[in-house]
Amino acid sequence: MDLILYPLPAIVGRVIKFKQIFMKKIILFNLLFVASFCFSQQIHVKYLRVLSSFTTTHEDLYIKNNQVLSVQDSIITNNKLTDSWTLGVNLDNGKKPSKQYFVSDLNNEPERNFFFTSSVDSREFFIYDKVPKPDWKIEEDQTKTIAGYKCVKATAIFRGSKVIAYFTKDLPYSAGPFKFYGLPGLILDIRAENKDYEIWKAEWVDADDKKEIVFKPKFLKREKISLKDYVEAKEAHMNKIFAKVADAMPKNNFKTTIITNQRFTVEQKYEWETDPKTK
Incomplete structure (x- = not known):
């Protein structure tokens, strides 16, 4: 050899x-x-959500294995942002407010599918929504600590509203409360600019939550509907309420004008209203 x-x-x-x-x-x-x-690991974030100057709720966000579930509640709570007691108000024929669910998955696509629940005039819906990824502007030098995590500031236009978010890179999940996503970390604070409502602020984070969560609930008893049809039904119902309010007002020499089709939400303009292709 x-x-x-x-x-x-x-x-x-x-x-x-x-x-x-x-x-x-x-x-x-x-x-x-x-x-x-x-x-x-299963992540659980509890947000205080300020719906209006006199209404607050909580929202619980769960993330595991690329699955995301957000649950909004309607409860009496002490508003820790304004230090005043508030009570959730419901206009659905006096019916007790029900939880709302937002179901999605983590991905890097330019749009993300959301399925959420809501009700209009006692009709319970399960709604499909395709949400475009916001064009975020990240400001690395603007930071704050939220729920024990260092967070970085970012801004974007989300369906007609300018929103300010703080996200943490320590939790590398492109998600947040409601339908917010698209940043390189979990959103722990987000709010509409120059408003004292439409605010989501994390109160605490459990990075190893053990609660049993069904991430893909079926909601078989709810009526399936598109986002556009849901928005139209919701605004028609609200316009009826405004009309009743106008009729109940005293008839005098003062002219009362009720503005219809108002959107008391961070979603002020939808894609089919700006892009002719989606109509």
């Missing part, structure tokens, strides 16, 4: 190259392990 002798520099070079390849594989394995562990 012939014995092949390599020069010493060649042997050293092969050893160094082998170590480099080996270290790269170890680093990649560790990154994959950490990412897998991180995304296998």
Whole structure:
């Protein structure tokens, strides 16, 4: 058998190259392990949501294995942002407010599918909504601490409203309350600019939540409807309420004008109202 002798520099070079390849594989394995562990944990964020100057609710956000579920509640609570007691107001024939569910998945697409529940005039709906990713402007030098996490400021136009968000890179999930998403971290605070309502602020974060959550509820008893049809039904119902208010007002020399089709929400303009292709 012939014995092949390599020069010493060649042997050293092969050893160094082998170590480099080996270290790269170890680093990649560790990154994959950490990412897998991180995304296998269930995240739970409780937000205080300010609906109006006199109405607050809470919203619970859950994330696990790329699945996202957000649940809005309607309760009597002490408004910690204004230090006053508030009571949720419901105009649906005196019916007790019900929880609202927002179902989605994490992805990097320019649009994200949301399925959410709501009711109009005692009709219960399960609504499909395709939400475009906001064009976020991140300000790395603007930071604050929220629920123990360092957060970075970002701004965007979300369906006709300018919103200001603070997100944390320590929780690498492109998600947030309601239908907000698209940042390289979890949104812990978001609000409509220059308003004392339409605010979501995280009160606490549980990065290892153990609660059993059904991330894909079916809502089989609810009527399936498109977002456009839901918005039209909701605004028609609200206009009826405004008309009743106008009729109940005393008839005198003062002229009363009731503005219809008002949207008391952060969603002020939808895609079919700005893009002729979506009509």
